[in-house]
Amino acid sequence: MNLKEKTRALFAEIFGYPATHTIQAPGRVNLIGEHTDYNDGFVLPCAIDYQTVISCAPRDDRTVRVIAADYDNQVDEFSLDAPIVTHDSQQWSNYVRGVVKHLQQRNNANAFGGVDMVISGNVPQGAGLSSSASLEVAVGTVFQQLYHLPLDGAQIALNGQEAENQFVGCNCGIMDQLISALGKKDHALLIDCRTLGAKAVSMPKGVAVVIINSNFKRTLVGSEYNTRREQCETGARFFQQPALRDVSLEAFNAVASELDPVVAKRVRHVLSENARTVEAASALEKGDLQRMGQLMAESHASMRDDFEITVPQIDTLVDIVKATIGDQGGVRMTGGGFGGCVVALIPEDLVPAVQQAVAQQYEAKTGIKETFYVCKPSQGAGQC
Structure with a gap:
């Protein structure tokens, strides 16, 4: 039974009448452009075929009732006429409440x-694949569709980001919500995090998006x-610019020695990563997997050496994949860092070899068993 069937069946069983709509919003993986979003830079994510699904129906009163199918059918109920406050014990409820409050x-x-809604999802949690953004965008889309709110995808995304920053209390950039709202099947999206402009970039045929979770528990990430x-903000102030987006590599290289050495390394990562991300979009569009692979390798080295956010387990995973694929594609850490996942873009016919190499070597070297996902670039939020 798929998520749509599961949530519709549960809706009818619990609420006693059929859902009128089913909405989905996908998780995402960022192909390149790491820690650039909050520097007003560029990112190149794609939506993946793991999503949050909500079966729902409008009510004729001002009550919101929510069932979380993945949490033993826990219930949340609140009124639109009372101040919406955080839930004492159910963290998932705060994502729903925050989105509704900001709407x-x-x-x-x-x-x-x-609204009555039943929520279920298969975006792996804690893997850095944006299960929370997927939930926020799905809930926003539910209200937009049921009540014909004059909101486009970017506004639904911004609403989700506000809810996460201000209501849930977690700092995040805009990328995760934006790709969940605006993703396009068989494409990545080059997003300008300053203007929120997004350009669809077609993915080469026959290329798989592979995500491997290191299952190394992230502790330092916050x-x-x-x-x-x-x-990064210190670096931008040094150059008297609103964000590192506005600093050129040439300007940086001319004065790098005057900066605090650690800040200089952080700035160099962001500036070089922005340039790599823009070039990666054009390499993908041309189907140049070899160049894309080089850019992903440079990105990983920059995160390891300049931004210093990788861990030995992640570097090991990257090395195993790289040794298997050579120059046929690319691999790098993706997400906030200190664990989490690597992403690889590889020809579909190499997937079994990569999966086998990782299965044989990663646990032997680290003592941790990985989780392996093969994904397709997927459509953003909407009815399903």
Whole structure:
């Protein structure tokens, strides 16, 4: 039974009437462009065929009732006429409540009424594949579709980001929500994180998007993420610019020795990564997998040596994949760092060899068993 059938069946069983709509919003993987989003830079993600699915129906009152199928059918119920506050014990509820609260602030508070919904998803949690953004965009799309709210995908994405930053209390850039809302089948999206402009970039035929979770438990990710942001802001102030987006590599190289050495390394990563990301979009469009692979390798080295966010387990995974594929594609760490996943772009016929090499070597070298996902670049949020 797929997620649509599962949520529709559960909806009818629990609420006693059929759902009118089923909405999906995908997770994502970032092919290149890491820690550039909060520096007003460029990213190149694609939506993946793992998603959050919500079967829903409008109510004729002001109550929102939510069932989380993946959490033993836990229930949340709240009124649109009372102040929406955080839930004491159910963290998943806060993503739903935050999205609804920010939708109220963004629209006339009476622009929409109550909703019944059943939520389920298969985006792996804690793997850096944006299960939270997928949930936020799915909930936003539910209200937009049921009540015909005048919101486009970018606005639904921004609403989700606001909910995560201000209501849930987690700092995040805009990329995750934007690709979930705007993803396009068989394409990646080159996103300008300053203007939120997005350009669809076609993916070469016969290329698989492989995601391998190192299953190394990320512990430093929150504190170190905030430190990296501060270091980037310090760098931008040094150049008297609003963001590192506005600094050229030439300007940086001329004065790099005057910067604090650690800040200089962080800045160099962001500037070089922005340039790589723009070039990667054109390499993908031309189907130049060899150049894409070189850019991904440079990106990984920059994250390892300049931004210092990889861990030995991730570097080991990258080395195993690289040794198997040679110059036929690319591999790098993806996501915030300190564990999480690597992403590889490889010809489909090489997938079994890569899977076998990783299975034979990774656990033997690290003592941890990986999880292997083969994904397709998928469509963004909408009815399913």
